Amino acid sequence: MKQIIIATKNKGKAKEFKEFFAGYGIETKSLLDFEKEIQDIEETGSTFEENAALKAEQIRDLLSVPVLADDSGLIIDALNGRPGIFSARYAGEPKSDQANIKKVLAELKTVPEKVRTARFICVLAIAIPGEETIFRTGYCEGKIDFEVKGSNGFGYDPIFTPEGYSKTMAQLSPAEKNSISHRKQAIIQLEEWMNNQ
């Protein structure tokens, strides 16, 4: 495989996938690279897998090429797993990283450091014309900070400190984040499949 379409309009994800796949000699294009506007896909599933499949399969059917989609989010133990599949729109529409972060910090205001445990999850779906969709999952364990720190990355990175680190994801360099992230772990799971393409 020489090229794969990433069914995302998230610039942060698109950039990370470009870097991961360059390492395998595969070129990526995201939905942001198309001149003709591609409609937003409604994420109506009740699991990360369902939403990843919805995104990958709709774009595959539209373009008739191999498509990868990423459905990801933040799972916070003290919030019973929220925001979970609702991570992107946790504070409502239109989706805003800043508003989402504000909501999470407010909900965790009185929660002590020790029990602020959380994990990022990334579910990848790969949809290829005429083939069955395949899935791979990656996690990154960590804790939710009390305040916003750093400006790299995207989403909840400024409030997430990965296990074993004393900086938030947004204070790590892109290369450091990409070596430990949930997305990287999911890509590692995909490696065997990629080697057979």
Ligand SMILES: O=c1nc[nH]c2c1ncn2[C@H]1C[C@H](O)[C@@H](COP(=O)(O)OP(=O)(O)OP(=O)(O)O)O1
């Ligand atoms: O590495 C990450 N660092 C920080 N935050 C992250 C990360 N990975 C996912 N997240 C957050 C962002 C968003 O609030 C949600 C994903 O939602 P999700 O629907 O999968 O993505 P999206 O709507 O931003 O773009 P799209 O659906 O077009 O791929 O989890």
Ligand SMILES: [Mg+2]
């Ligand atoms: Mg989305």
